[in-house]
Amino acid sequence: MESNGEQIVILGAGFAALTAIKSLRKNRFNGAITVISPHSVFAYLPSTIWIPSGLRSREDLEVPLENFFTRFNVRHFQGSVTGLNSEEKRVQTDNGEVPFDRLLIASGARFIQKLPGIKEHAIIPCDGIKAGEQIRDRLAAMDGGAIAMGFAGNPNEPAAMRGGPVFEFLYGIDTLLRKQGRRDKFKLTFFSPAPEPGKRMGPNAVKGLLKEMAKRNIDTHLGHKMKGITENSVITEGGEFASELTLFMPGLTGPAWLTESGLPLSAGGFVVADKGGRIENHPNIYVAGDSGSFPGPAWLPKQAHMADLQAEAAIKNMLSDMAGRPEQHQFKVELICIVDSISTGVLVYRDMKRAIAFKCRLFHWAKLLFERLYLRSIR
Numbered sequence: 001m002e003s004n005g006e007q008i009v010i011l012g013a014g015f016a017a018l019t020a021i022k023s024l025r026k027n028r029f030n031g032a033i034t035v036i037s038p039h040s041v042f043a044y045l046p047s048t049i050w051i052p053s054g055l056r057s058r059e060d061l062e063v064p065l066e067n068f069f070t071r072f073n074v075r076h077f078q079g080s081v082t083g084l085n086s087e088e089k090r091v092q093t094d095n096g097e098v099p100f101d102r103l104l105i106a107s108g109a110r111f112i113q114k115l116p117g118i119k120e121h122a123i124i125p126c127d128g129i130k131a132g133e134q135i136r137d138r139l140a141a142m143d144g145g146a147i148a149m150g151f152a153g154n155p156n157e158p159a160a161m162r163g164g165p166v167f168e169f170l171y172g173i174d175t176l177l178r179k180q181g182r183r184d185k186f187k188l189t190f191f192s193p194a195p196e197p198g199k200r201m202g203p204n205a206v207k208g209l210l211k212e213m214a215k216r217n218i219d220t221h222l223g224h225k226m227k228g229i230t231e232n233s234v235i236t237e238g239g240e241f242a243s244e245l246t247l248f249m250p251g252l253t254g255p256a257w258l259t260e261s262g263l264p265l266s267a268g269g270f271v272v273a274d275k276g277g278r279i280e281n282h283p284n285i286y287v288a289g290d291s292g293s294f295p296g297p298a299w300l301p302k303q304a305h306m307a308d309l310q311a312e313a314a315i316k317n318m319l320s321d322m323a324g325r326p327e328q329h330q331f332k333v334e335l336i337c338i339v340d341s342i343s344t345g346v347l348v349y350r351d352m353k354r355a356i357a358f359k360c361r362l363f364h365w366a367k368l369l370f371e372r373l374y375l376r377s378i379r
């Protein structure tokens with residue numbers, strides 16, 4: 001489609017951003033696209049669960065994006081977004097301002113780090129490749145002891161949580177210690193303030209996840225509000241338990257710069273949008289992926305798959321708006337993931353009609369295959 005000289009600017013270079021770029025070119029948009037992100041490197045976050053076991057390393061999961069940007073004729077602007085002037089249509093960054101005609105916000109989410117001790121004494125397992133490396137190195141240095149892993153949500157926005165990867169780290173580390181023949185030297189505890197952690201994946205998934213923990217001799221500490229993390233313990237309103245290595249995934253919130261942006265924000269701090277990524281009273285700005293707060297069921301996941309679906313819908317609406325076509329594209333609500341444990345995997349699928357959880361060895365290989373195909377598509 002002819003661009004009419006309009007400049008499209010995309011914030012971020014993660015799943016939603018890359019899908020948006022592919023979608024723009026697939027829909028024959030031939031105009032200028034600028035991506036603003038701190039680095040022109042893509043990090044394949046779902047596979048960081050395999051860094052502690054040595055199945056993956058930083059080199060496997062980081063993809064320089066120069067080729068991708070050349071292939072899709074995208075200009076990369078290196079910088080971190082610090083603000084937005086929506087009236088003058090300018091994005092502020094730590095490297096100067098960038099003007100836009102249409103903007104897609106796809107710069108992901110942030111972790112709530114208010115819990116006492118979280119910064120000093122916990123590793124946030126979803127904090128990218130460096131977190132996977134820290135866990136790997138800490139495990140290697142331990143002769144035995146107590147390890148605790150857990151997650152919590154955003155109290156103002158229950159959908160803003162990421163629990164799936166914590167189960168994967170938990171089962172992955174259990175499997176690793178068994179393979180190393182030293183599982184008996186470690187006590188593993190899973191904790192969450194939620195009495196039924198993983199409920200968003202469906203009732204069968206919760207039962208299955210807890211059954212798996214019992215089978216693996218993993219203790220649970222559930223349903224108690226978190227009070228803090230110390231060097232050698234986790235403290236909740238329901239008591240304190242030992243932990244020399246604590247992996248804690250807190251609730252998510254939106255990018256910090258949003259608070260001054262004038263965009264409508266949800267209680268949890270995300271950009272409020274409709275099911276097509278459109279933002280009320282801001283006709284040129286769209287959002288996709290973890291940065292947004294979208295209408296949907298309570299279990300609407302913040303996942304790469306959803307980010308892709310949301311990016312596609314937002315781009316179709318952006319192009320319709322540019323062409324003056326009154327179309328309404330909406331993303332499909334769908335949770336799909338494989339909860340991996342190195343030796344096997346559980347496929348979890350949920351939509352508005354079904355909630356399925358199914359365990360099979362093949363799913364571990366399916367997760368590896370999916371990673372390979374995805375990374376090949378952006379190299």
Ligand SMILES: Cc1cc2nc3c(=O)[nH]c(=O)nc-3n(C[C@H](O)[C@H](O)[C@H](O)COP(=O)(O)OP(=O)(O)OC[C@H]3O[C@@H](n4cnc5c(N)ncnc54)[C@H](O)[C@@H]3O)c2cc1C
Nearest residue numbers: 012013014015016046080081107108126289290303304305
């Ligand atoms: C360990 C782990 C396992 C996971 N497993 C799965 C899984 O199995 N299946 C699944 O579907 N999802 C999974 N996810 C979730 C998935 O990775 C996220 O939901 C997905 O990355 C969200 O995509 P996004 O594009 O919205 O944000 P991100 O992928 O987080 O991308 C955000 C981008 O914005 C950039 N950025 C950040 N701040 C700024 C700024 N101020 N200015 C400019 N750019 C900025 C970042 O550098 C990045 O390029 C997993 C996540 C983790 C951490």
